[in-house]
Amino acid sequence: MSVRSLTRIDLRRLILLFTLLTALITLVSSLYVVYRVQKRELIDSALQSNRAYATKVASSIGEFLRNSHEHLAYSADLLAGQLQNEGFLKSEAIRLQGQDSSFNSVAIFDATGKVLEASPQNLQIKGRIFHTEGIVQALHGHQPMVSSAFVSEIGNLVIFISQPIVDKGGQYVGAVGGSVYLQKQSVLHTLISSHFNDVSVQVYVVDSSRRLLYHADHNRIGQVLGPDTAVDAVLGGGRGAMESVDAEGTAMLSGYAYVPDSRWGVICAQSRAATLESLGALMGKTAMAIFPVCLIGFTIICWVTQLITRPLRQLAAAASQLDAVDSPEQINSVRAWYIEAAHIRRALSMGVALMQEKLGRLNRQAQSDPMTGLANRRAMDEALRVLQQTGTPFCAMALDIDHFKKVNDTFGHDAGDVALQAIADVLKRCSRDGDLPCRTGGEEFTLLLPNMPKASAIDVAERLRAMVENTRIDQVGSVTISIGVASWIAQGPPVSVVLKQADELLYEAKKKGRNRVEA
Numbered sequence: 001m002s003v004r005s006l007t008r009i010d011l012r013r014l015i016l017l018f019t020l021l022t023a024l025i026t027l028v029s030s031l032y033v034v035y036r037v038q039k040r041e042l043i044d045s046a047l048q049s050n051r052a053y054a055t056k057v058a059s060s061i062g063e064f065l066r067n068s069h070e071h072l073a074y075s076a077d078l079l080a081g082q083l084q085n086e087g088f089l090k091s092e093a094i095r096l097q098g099q100d101s102s103f104n105s106v107a108i109f110d111a112t113g114k115v116l117e118a119s120p121q122n123l124q125i126k127g128r129i130f131h132t133e134g135i136v137q138a139l140h141g142h143q144p145m146v147s148s149a150f151v152s153e154i155g156n157l158v159i160f161i162s163q164p165i166v167d168k169g170g171q172y173v174g175a176v177g178g179s180v181y182l183q184k185q186s187v188l189h190t191l192i193s194s195h196f197n198d199v200s201v202q203v204y205v206v207d208s209s210r211r212l213l214y215h216a217d218h219n220r221i222g223q224v225l226g227p228d229t230a231v232d233a234v235l236g237g238g239r240g241a242m243e244s245v246d247a248e249g250t251a252m253l254s255g256y257a258y259v260p261d262s263r264w265g266v267i268c269a270q271s272r273a274a275t276l277e278s279l280g281a282l283m284g285k286t287a288m289a290i291f292p293v294c295l296i297g298f299t300i301i302c303w304v305t306q307l308i309t310r311p312l313r314q315l316a317a318a319a320s321q322l323d324a325v326d327s328p329e330q331i332n333s334v335r336a337w338y339i340e341a342a343h344i345r346r347a348l349s350m351g352v353a354l355m356q357e358k359l360g361r362l363n364r365q366a367q368s369d370p371m372t373g374l375a376n377r378r379a380m381d382e383a384l385r386v387l388q389q390t391g392t393p394f395c396a397m398a399l400d401i402d403h404f405k406k407v408n409d410t411f412g413h414d415a416g417d418v419a420l421q422a423i424a425d426v427l428k429r430c431s432r433d434g435d436l437p438c439r440t441g442g443e444e445f446t447l448l449l450p451n452m453p454k455a456s457a458i459d460v461a462e463r464l465r466a467m468v469e470n471t472r473i474d475q476v477g478s479v480t481i482s483i484g485v486a487s488w489i490a491q492g493p494p495v496s497v498v499l500k501q502a503d504e505l506l507y508e509a510k511k512k513g514r515n516r517v518e519a
C-alpha cells in the first residue's frame with residue numbers, strides 16, 4: 001500500500017478497523033477456547049462415566065461369580081456323601097438351578113466325568129460323558145473354576161462355573177457346576193444391562209483369550225477380538241479410562257475394569273466422533289447467544305469512535321483552510337473534550353492567530369512607508385480605487401519640500417530623513433480619522449481628504465503649510481513646503497486626472513515662489 005493511499009484513510013475508519021479487528025480476534029479466540037474446554041469436558045466426562053460403569057459391571061460380575069461358587073461349594077458339601085443317592089441328586093440339582101436362577105443349567109458329575117444328574121430334566125444328558133473343553137477344564141482342575149467360553153454339547157455358547165466334590169477323606173469324587181448361556185438370556189445379560197441405559201455406550205466383556213462373552217449385538221458373542229487398545233489395557237489388569245481404537249479402527253472413549261475371579265475384562269466404550277457431535281450444536285448456540293452482545297459492542301465501538309474522532313476531524317477540516325476569514329471561530333467552536341484534542345485546538349488556534357497577525361503585519365508593511373509610517377503609493381492607489389468605486393467625493397493635496405536638495409547637501413542625508421519624518425508627523429497631526437496621508441516619492445507627499453469641500457481643504461493646506469514653516473527640526477532648523485489642492489466628485493473625470501491637477505498646481509506654487517498653496 002502506497003503512502004499516498006494510506007493518507008486517504010481517515011482516523012475514524014482506522015480506529016474502527018483496528019478495534020473491530022481486535023474484537024474479532026478476541027471473539028474468535030474466546031470461541032476457540034470455549035470449544036477446546038467443552039470438548040475436553042465432554043471427553044473427560046464420557047471417560048469418567050464409562051470407567052465408573054465398567055467398574056460397576058466388573059464388580060457385579062465378580063460378586064455373581066463369588067456367590068455362585070459359594071452356592072456350588074455348599075451344594076458340593078451336601079453331595080459329598082450322597083453321590084449314590086439318586087433322589088437326593090435330583091432334588092439337589094433342581095434346588096440349585098431354581099435357587100436364584102444364576103445358572104441356565106446345572107449338572108452333577110462323578111469322578112469319571114459322567115453326568116449323574118442334571119437340571120432342567122429336558123436336557124436329557126444324564127449318564128453321558130462330556131468331552132467339551134469347558135467341562136473337561138472344570139473336571140480336571142479339581143478346584144473351583146470358571147471355564148472359558150465354549151459351545152456346549154447341545155449347541156449353546158456357555159461358560160461353566162464349577163466346584164469339586166471331595167469326600168470326607170479328601171478324595172476327589174466328582175464335581176457340581178452350572179452353565180451360564182452367553183447368547184441367550186442369562187443372569188450375565190441381566191447383570192450387565194441392569195446398570196445402564198445409554199444406547200450410545202457399548203458394553204462388552206472379554207475373557208483372557210479376547211473372546212467376547214457379552215456384547216449388545218448377540219451375534220458377535222463368541223468372536224475373538226482383533227487389535228483393540230482398550231482390550232489390551234483391561235487384560236493387563238486393573239481399571240481405568242482411555243481414548244482407544246477398537247478392532248474396526250474407530251476412535252473410542254473407553255472405560256474398563258478387570259474381573260480378577262474370572263480374568264475377564266469389562267469395557268464400556270462410546271464413539272469419540274458421536275460424543276463430540278453435540279459440540280457443533282453447542283458452539284452454534286454459544287455463537288447465537290454472543291451475537292446480540294457483539295451487535296451492541298459493535299454499535300458502542302462505532303459511537304465511541306465517532307466521539308473520539310469528531311474533534312480531530314473538525315480540527316483537520318479547519319486546518320485545511322486556515323486562510324478562511326472565519327477560521328479562528330471554526331477552530332474555537334470545536335468541542336475538544338479530551339486533553340490531546342484540546343492541546344491541538346489550542347496550538348492550532350495560536351498558530352492561526354500568529355499567522356494572521358504576521359499576515360496583517362506583512363500587509364501593513366507592504367502598504368506603508370517604513371521611514372515615516374505613512375501610507376505608500378500602493379496604499380494610496382487602493383484608497384483611490386475605493387473612493388472611485390464608492391463614488392465618495394474627496395480633495396487631494398500634493399505636497400513637496402522646498403529646496404530639499406539643499407537641506408541634504410547642507411546638513412547631510414540623515415538630517416534630511418529627520419526633516420521628512422517631521423513633515424510626516426505634521427501631516428498625521430493635521431489629518432482627521434478617515435484622511436489618508438501618504439508619502440508618494442522621495443520628498444513628495446499626498447494627503448487624501450474624503451468628503452471635504454475644496455474650500456475646507458484649502459484651509460487645511462494653509463494650516464499645514466504654516467505648521468511646517470513653524471516646526472523646529474533637529475539639525476535642520478525649519479523647512480517650507482508648497483502645496484497643490486484639487487478636488488474630485490463622482491460625476492467628474494477619473495481620479496488620476498485629479499492627482500495630475502494637484503501635481504500641476506504644486507508645480508504652479510513652486511513657480512510662484514514656493515511656501516504657498518495653489519488651488
Ligand SMILES: Nc1nc2c(ncn2[C@@H]2O[C@H](COP(=O)(O)OP(=O)(O)OP(=O)(O)O)[C@@H](O)[C@H]2O)c(=O)[nH]1
Nearest residue numbers: 400401402403404405406408413414416417442443
Ligand atoms: N534625505 C533624503 N533625501 C531624499 C530622499 N528622497 C529624495 N531625496 C532628495 O530630495 C531631493 C529632491 O530635490 P529636487 O527634486 O531637486 O527638488 P528640491 O531641491 O526640493 O527643489 P524644489 O522641489 O524645486 O524646491 C534630492 O536631493 C533627493 O536626493 C530621502 O528619502 N531622504
